[in-house]
Amino acid sequence: MSEAILTPIEKKPIGFTAGVLAAAGAFAGLFIGTAQGSGLLGIVVGAALMAALAFVAMQVLGEALEKPVRWGLIALGAVGGFLFGGAPGLVLGALFGWFFGWFIYWVGMGRYRAHLVPYLTPGQVLWHYTFRVICGAIFVFLITPILVVMPLSFNAEDFFTFTPEMLRFDPEGYSLKHYRDFLTNPEWTSAVKNSLLVAPVATLISVSLGTLAAIGLSQSHVPGKRAIMAILISPMIVPLIISATGMYFFYSKIGLVGTYWGIVLAHAVLGIPFVIITVTATLVGFDRSLTRAAANMGANPVTTFFKVQMPLILPGVISGGLFAFITSFDEVVVVLFIGSAELQTLPWQMFTGLREQISPTILAAATILVAISICLLTAVEILRRRSEKLRGMSPG
Amino acid sequence: MTDAATEPDKIAGPTPDNAVRAADKADSGPVLAADGTPLKRSLSRALRAQKMRALMLIAPLLIFVLVTFIAPIADMLFRSVENQIVRDTLPRTVEALVDYDAASAELPRDEVFEAAYYDVFYAAERKLHTRLGTRLNYEQTGASSLFRKSGRGLDDIGEVYQDQFEDLDENWDEARPWAELMGDPDWIAAQDAWDGNGTMPAFELRSGISEILPRTSESYSIFARFMQTEEGDSPLEEEPWTVVHTALYQDLAEGDVAGYTGPRADMLQAADALVASPDFETISFRDGFEEIDEDWVQPEIWQTIKTYSPAYTSGYFLNSIDMQKTPEGPALRDEDERIYGLLFQRTMFMSLVITFSCILLGYPVAYLLSNLPMRTANLLMILVLLPFWTSLLVRTSAWKVMLQQQGVINDVLVWLGMVADDGRLVMINNQFGTIVAMTHILLPFMILPMYSVMSTIPPSYVRAAKSLGATNWTTFWRVYFPQSVPGIGAGSILVFILSIGYYITPEIVGGTSGIFISNRIAYHISSSLNWGLAAALGTILLVVVLLLYWAYDRIVGIDNVKLGG
Numbered sequence: 001m002s003e004a005i006l007t008p009i010e011k012k013p014i015g016f017t018a019g020v021l022a023a024a025g026a027f028a029g030l031f032i033g034t035a036q037g038s039g040l041l042g043i044v045v046g047a048a049l050m051a052a053l054a055f056v057a058m059q060v061l062g063e064a065l066e067k068p069v070r071w072g073l074i075a076l077g078a079v080g081g082f083l084f085g086g087a088p089g090l091v092l093g094a095l096f097g098w099f100f101g102w103f104i105y106w107v108g109m110g111r112y113r114a115h116l117v118p119y120l121t122p123g124q125v126l127w128h129y130t131f132r133v134i135c136g137a138i139f140v141f142l143i144t145p146i147l148v149v150m151p152l153s154f155n156a157e158d159f160f161t162f163t164p165e166m167l168r169f170d171p172e173g174y175s176l177k178h179y180r181d182f183l184t185n186p187e188w189t190s191a192v193k194n195s196l197l198v199a200p201v202a203t204l205i206s207v208s209l210g211t212l213a214a215i216g217l218s219q220s221h222v223p224g225k226r227a228i229m230a231i232l233i234s235p236m237i238v239p240l241i242i243s244a245t246g247m248y249f250f251y252s253k254i255g256l257v258g259t260y261w262g263i264v265l266a267h268a269v270l271g272i273p274f275v276i277i278t279v280t281a282t283l284v285g286f287d288r289s290l291t292r293a294a295a296n297m298g299a300n301p302v303t304t305f306f307k308v309q310m311p312l313i314l315p316g317v318i319s320g321g322l323f324a325f326i327t328s329f330d331e332v333v334v335v336l337f338i339g340s341a342e343l344q345t346l347p348w349q350m351f352t353g354l355r356e357q358i359s360p361t362i363l364a365a366a367t368i369l370v371a372i373s374i375c376l377l378t379a380v381e382i383l384r385r386r387s388e389k390l391r392g393m394s395p396g
Numbered sequence: 397m398t399d400a401a402t403e404p405d406k407i408a409g410p411t412p413d414n415a416v417r418a419a420d421k422a423d424s425g426p427v428l429a430a431d432g433t434p435l436k437r438s439l440s441r442a443l444r445a446q447k448m449r450a451l452m453l454i455a456p457l458l459i460f461v462l463v464t465f466i467a468p469i470a471d472m473l474f475r476s477v478e479n480q481i482v483r484d485t486l487p488r489t490v491e492a493l494v495d496y497d498a499a500s501a502e503l504p505r506d507e508v509f510e511a512a513y514y515d516v517f518y519a520a521e522r523k524l525h526t527r528l529g530t531r532l533n534y535e536q537t538g539a540s541s542l543f544r545k546s547g548r549g550l551d552d553i554g555e556v557y558q559d560q561f562e563d564l565d566e567n568w569d570e571a572r573p574w575a576e577l578m579g580d581p582d583w584i585a586a587q588d589a590w591d592g593n594g595t596m597p598a599f600e601l602r603s604g605i606s607e608i609l610p611r612t613s614e615s616y617s618i619f620a621r622f623m624q625t626e627e628g629d630s631p632l633e634e635e636p637w638t639v640v641h642t643a644l645y646q647d648l649a650e651g652d653v654a655g656y657t658g659p660r661a662d663m664l665q666a667a668d669a670l671v672a673s674p675d676f677e678t679i680s681f682r683d684g685f686e687e688i689d690e691d692w693v694q695p696e697i698w699q700t701i702k703t704y705s706p707a708y709t710s711g712y713f714l715n716s717i718d719m720q721k722t723p724e725g726p727a728l729r730d731e732d733e734r735i736y737g738l739l740f741q742r743t744m745f746m747s748l749v750i751t752f753s754c755i756l757l758g759y760p761v762a763y764l765l766s767n768l769p770m771r772t773a774n775l776l777m778i779l780v781l782l783p784f785w786t787s788l789l790v791r792t793s794a795w796k797v798m799l800q801q802q803g804v805i806n807d808v809l810v811w812l813g814m815v816a817d818d819g820r821l822v823m824i825n826n827q828f829g830t831i832v833a834m835t836h837i838l839l840p841f842m843i844l845p846m847y848s849v850m851s852t853i854p855p856s857y858v859r860a861a862k863s864l865g866a867t868n869w870t871t872f873w874r875v876y877f878p879q880s881v882p883g884i885g886a887g888s889i890l891v892f893i894l895s896i897g898y899y900i901t902p903e904i905v906g907g908t909s910g911i912f913i914s915n916r917i918a919y920h921i922s923s924s925l926n927w928g929l930a931a932a933l934g935t936i937l938l939v940v941v942l943l944l945y946w947a948y949d950r951i952v953g954i955d956n957v958k959l960g961g
Contacts, residue, residue, distance in 0.1 A: 034813035124868065135764045138757050139779045142839060145794035146786055148804055152797060160797050161807055209457040216453030221443055228454060230949065235465050237945045239897020241914035242934045245921060246468030249475055249931070269464045272457065330787045333899050337921065350789045354796060354904050363797070366790040373785040377778070380785075 007118040009110045014058055017108040018051040024103065025050025028096065036084065050100065058108045070101035088167045146370055153178055153363035160360055178364035188361065191349035198260070198345060199328040202267035207321045209268075210275030215309070217276070218283040229276075236273035243270070244337040251338050258340035266334045271324030278323060282316025282387055315387035319380045326376060469938070476931035479709035482701065485528045486515040490705040498702040498723035501695050508698070509681035513550060517639045518618060520547030522626070534926050535711065535720070536700045542691050549688035554638025556679050557645040564670050565663055571635045577660045578605060578616045579631070587632055596624045599631060608656055611643035645671060645678070699723050712932035736916070736933070743913045746831060747895040753835045754842040754891045755884060762846035762883065767855070777847075784840035792901050795833035799824040799905065825907025833905050834895055841894060842887040845952075849883030886952040893944050897937060913937055 025046035033042015057069050074097040081093020106112055116125060156175040157163050165173025182188050213232065217225060235243065247266050248257065256262030286309070294304040310317075332347035339348060346365065353362045429438035483490050488511035496504045519525040529543030561568035568574075575584060579602055586597035599620035606613040619640055620631040627634075648671040653664050670676055685692035703721045704711060711721050718734040719726050728734070761780070765773045783791060798804045806820045815821060823829055853876065861871040899914040906915070913933060920930035 031812050035811060037813065039813075127868075131760065132764070135760050138761050139776065141757070141836065142783050143779050145791060145798055145836060146783060148798060149790065149794045159802075160800065161802050161804060205460075209460055213454045213457035216450040219446065219450040221447050222450045222454070223447060226949075228458060230945075231466065232457065232461055234945075235461070237893060237941065238469065239893075239899075239914060239937060239941055241897055241899045241917050242469070242472065242938050242941075243465065245917060245930060245934050246470075246472035247464075248921060249927070250468035250471040253471070265464045269461055272461060326785070326787075330789070332789060336918075347787070347789050350787075350793065351900065351904075354789065354793050362793055366787070366793055369787045369790050370782075373787065374782065377781055377785045381781075 007113045007116060009114055011058075011063075012108055012110050014055060014108075017058055017104070018054045020107050021054040021100075021104060022047040022051040024100070032084075053100070054104050054108060057104050063105075063109065066105055070098070070105070073097040073101035073104075087169045149363050149366050150370070153360065153367040155360055155363075158359055160363070178359070178361045179368075181359070181361045182364045182368070185361070187344075188346075188349060188365065191344050191346045194343055195329055195346040198263050198267060198343075199325050202264050202271060202328040203321050203325045205264070205268035206271035206275050206324045207317060210272050210320065210324075211279050211313075211317050214276050214279035214283060218280060218286070232276050233273045235270050240270075240331075240333040244334045247334060248337040257338045258343065260343060262338050263335060263343060263345075266338060267328035267331055268324075270331060270334065271327045274323035274327060275317075275320035278320035279313060279316045282313045286312060312390055313387075315383040315390070319383045319387075322376050322380055326373070472931045473935055473938075475928055476712050476935045477708045477710065478928065479704060479711065480707050481528055481531050482704050483707050485519045485524050486512065486701065486705075488512075489515045489701065493698070493702045493705060496698065496702055498699040501699075501723075503682075503693060503695055504698050506680065506682060509685055513553065513642070513681045513684065514615070514639065516543070516546050517550050517554075517637070520550065521622060521637065530925070532697075532700055532704065534715070534929065535704060536696060538691060539697065539700065542689055542697065546685075546688050546692075550684070551638050552687065553679055553681065553684035554640075554642045556677060558638045558641040560670065560677060561641055561644070561667055564666060567660075567663055568641070568667070569635055571631065571633050573660055573663065574616065574636050574640070575620075575632045577658075577664065578602060578613065579620070584632065587630055590630070596628075596630065599624060602658065605658070608651060608653055609644065609647040610651075612640060612647050615640045615643040648672075712928040713936075715929050716932040716936060736913075739911075739913050739916055740936075742827075743896060746827060746834075746910070746912070747892050749831055750834050750838060750895045751842075751888050751892045753831065754839050755888060757835065758839055758842035758846055758887060759880075759884070762843050762850050763880075765843075765847050766850035766853070780840050780843050783836070784844075788837065788900060791837050792833060792904050795829070795836065795901075795905055796824065799829050799832065824905050825910065827906075827910040829905040829907070830902050830910035830912075833901050834898060837901060838891045838894055841890050845886040845890065846880065846883035849886070850880050853879045882951070886948070889944055889948040889951070893941055893948070896944075897941060 025048075026043045027046070029042035029044070029046020029049075030039055031042070032046065033039045036042065053073070061069055074094050077093035077095070077097025077100075078090050079093070081089035081091070081096070083089075085092070112129065113120075113125065116128065120128070151166070152160065152162065154174045154176065155163065155166060156173050156177065163173055167173075216222065217229065217232075222228070243266075247262075251257045251262050251266075256265070290308055290312070291304050294308045295301070299307065330347055332345075332351050335343075335345050335348050336351065339345065346369075350362055350365055353359070426434040426436060429435045431438070489508060492508040492511040493504060496508065516525055519528060525543045525547045526540070529540040532539035532543070558569065575587075579587075580600040581602070583597055583600040587599075590596055599617060601613050601617055616636060619636050623629045623631045623634050644667070648668045653668045656664060682693065691697055703723065709721075710726075714720055714726050716736050718729050718737045720729055765776055765780075768776065796803075800806070801820045801822065801824075803824070805823065806815070809815045810817050810820065823832070857875050857879070858871055861875040862868075866874070896912070897914055898912055899918060902910055902912045903915055903918070906912070914937070917930045917933050917937070920926045920933070
């Protein structure tokens with residue numbers, strides 16, 4: 001399906017356009033209808049309205065008036081929605097208007113074939129777009145829960161759902177009080193502080209040990225490489241509940257339960273697989289003759305490591321470190337088992353908050369965490385590209 | 397023309413040429429390196445150095461992981477079979493029960509009751525009897541309260557003798573006379589001189605006393621050492637436990653102290669005469685136990701003690717597969733007590749459902765991503781990676797917000813009029829909630845491996861199949877799908893491994909019907925405190941996961957795990 005093939009676009013017969021639009025209108029009408037009380041009426045009205053609109057737009061007004069017609073539909077939808085359902089209806093109605101304005105011309109002018117190869121049968125075209133709609137739905141499934149949390153965190157009430165004020169876009173319905181609570185309540189601030197005390201130290205341990213080991217593992221002729229690798233990756237594979245159970249038993253024997261260092265060590269070992277995996281992946285493309293050249297010119301192994309090898313594998317090391325950091329920052333099971341009341345981390349606080357459902361402050365915390373993870377995701381993506389550029393691969 | 401010194405043939409010593417020539421001369425000898433050593437040895441030395449260097453780099457991490465991770469896991473495995481508590485707390489009873497046939501449904505011999513009297517008494521003084529009771533309560537309900545009661549009640553047996561000895565002579569209830577009777581004179585002097593600082597001089601039995609009064613000596617030594625080490629009190633000032641009086645009665649009833657001439661001889665001989673007299677009141681150990689609780693004269697408790705007396709037990713494992721140890725050997729529990737089989741089944745079933753829904757949802761997305769132009773695919777990839785990078789708790793709380801009865805989905809459905817306001821759907825705290833939330837959480841782990849496999853499938857294969865006349869479906873099913881199977885396999889095993897051990901999400905959205913085996917493990921660790929059972933359940937789960945891990949390693953290779961696309 002290359003872009004070079006141009007499929008001629010032509011105006012479709014009005015019967016086709018009106019039919020498709022009527023079906024779409026019936027579908028939309030079903031929802032609006034049930035919301036207003038009568039599903040059947042909604043279907044009939046929706047189908048008739050859309051077929052009529054399609055006829056008017058295609059046959060009476062024609063292609064030349066496309067822009068005004070589409071704006072008109074948006075306005076119409078907005079007004080209609082406002083009459084039916086107030087402020088939220090206005091937004092929804094405008095969206096409906098925008099969609100159907102686009103949809104009428106997309107179907108009516110045959111634009112939907114523009115990017116497809118000319119020999120596809122109508123059935124294949126239909127499947128092509130059905131498939132995309134399915135995929136779109138899956139993407140919505142993936143992303144909606146995260147998006148829903150964000151507006152809810154600005155809720156003025158202590159509810160976990162949208163209040164009528166919020167749906168009316170009433171400024172009264174929104175407030176920053178959960179954020180204020182998050183930033184001032186000692187329970188949350190000390191949890192954040194604990195998390196920030198644990199995560200960097202754990203990351204430092206796993207990155208420094210993990211990078212060394214990854215360099216060792218990437219050399220040829222390592223005896224028992226597979227077994228060593230299996231052991232080093234195992235913290236990621238073994239279920240957290242089992243790791244936590246074992247650590248609880250063992251750490252209580254050596255007096256580490258409930259201590260800062262107990263949590264740091266546990267988090268460090270949980271982060272190690274991520275460092276190993278990312279750094280080993282970076283080392284795959286590493287040119288060994290560079291270190292030999294450095295040695296040849298009189299650099300000792302330490303200088304070679306810091307001046308030649310390290311700068312080249314640094315992106316991998318940093319992204320491994322970010323993974324290790326987020327593992328520690330997000331880890332709750334082990335903390336629940338080997339932590340103590342004074343060492344409550346942010347995930348612990350969120351977990352108990354969720355279990356007891358005390359206040360939506362948790363949603364504010366969640367929103368902040370999403371923002372942090374977006375930053376981290378961007379950082380890792382940039383690093384990955386940089387690393388591939390450094391190693392002469394084409395960045396994907 | 398040539399300078400003799402640089403003439404190759406004239407140089408003596410190790411040069412490559414000379415080495416080659418030497419090798420040629422030797423004809424069938426080994427190939428030599430520049431310094432004259434055989435090339436093979438030189439190479440292997442270089443290799444060994446390289447290996448050592450690599451191992452030195454790996455060693456710190458390996459040791460770190462072994463200590464902080466593998467050792468705890470090994471400790472957990474050990475705990476799942478460890479059962480020293482019965483043997484440590486009731487050593488005499490366990491020994492006396494050696495020839496007791498647990499299947500006989502009879503009461504054990506009187507010696508067992510005697511041994512149990514001493515064991516439980518000492519355990520109660522050390523406050524260990526409740527721990528043992530808790531342990532045995534896992535196997536036999538009621539054992540915990542039985543032991544707690546007995547810890548208090550066993551004094552009654554000793555008091556029978558103590559009172560009579562005391563009536564005879566006040567000194568029998570005094571600390572000093574007992575110490576003089578039992579203790580070494582040197583020790584008494586040292587203990588008297590002890591000023592309260594530093595460690596007390598350790599109690600020593602007087603020589604010869606243990607032949608005359610064997611039980612009393614043992615019992616008094618245990619008392620004296622306990623006072624010295626645990627309580628920090630001087631045995632010279634503490635009157636002995638009632639168990640010592642019981643031991644004295646037993647010794648006097650059996651042995652003869654007429655020839656005894658040491659300190660307090662008259663006191664001891666008077667007691668001996670009292671014991672020999674017909675109106676001396678005695679109580680058998682069995683009756684004493686019966687008075688405390690009827691359960692002691694039922695065979696069940698003795699069977700349980702006998703069954704769990706070995707230092708290592710398969711009992712926890714049997715428990716975790718709904719079986720129990722009985723005198724006749726392992727047997728299934730009653731129908732209504734079986735919970736773990738069901739829980740394992742449910743964990744397996746729900747993990748499979750989650751894996752399949754991930755395949756179902758992940759396959760189209762991975763297909764779309766790998767067939768779109770790079771730029772668009774990267775943009776859409778963000779939608780996959782953002783959930784992957786978002787905190788697990790954020791996603792779980794999001795699902796809690798979405799699914800609950802006053803939640804977003806129910807609100808939307810009510811607003812659309814699809815469900816009535818009083819008929820809101822129950823989508824949380826059940827299996828449905830767990831499956832939906834975990835499918836969402838684990839979906840990126842399915843999409844990413846699938847995507848990396850699918851983007852290596854050359855599009856020309858599909859085109860070739862189509863140009864040869866295959867229909868769309870045939871092309872997909874016979875050409876594309878078989879090549880994408882490795883991706884499905886990798887993703888499925890990963891998702892299955894992750895889901896089978898999940899704890900947080902089922903705990904929050906699972907209610908009671910949607911929980912996994914992990915939640916039960918956590919319950920045993922933190923609430924019921926049956927750590928052995930938790931360890932056994934964990935071990936079974938670990939074995940399942942390691943088998944899958946091994947399979948994953950064989951199919952995909954652990955070093956091929958990719959993170960973040």
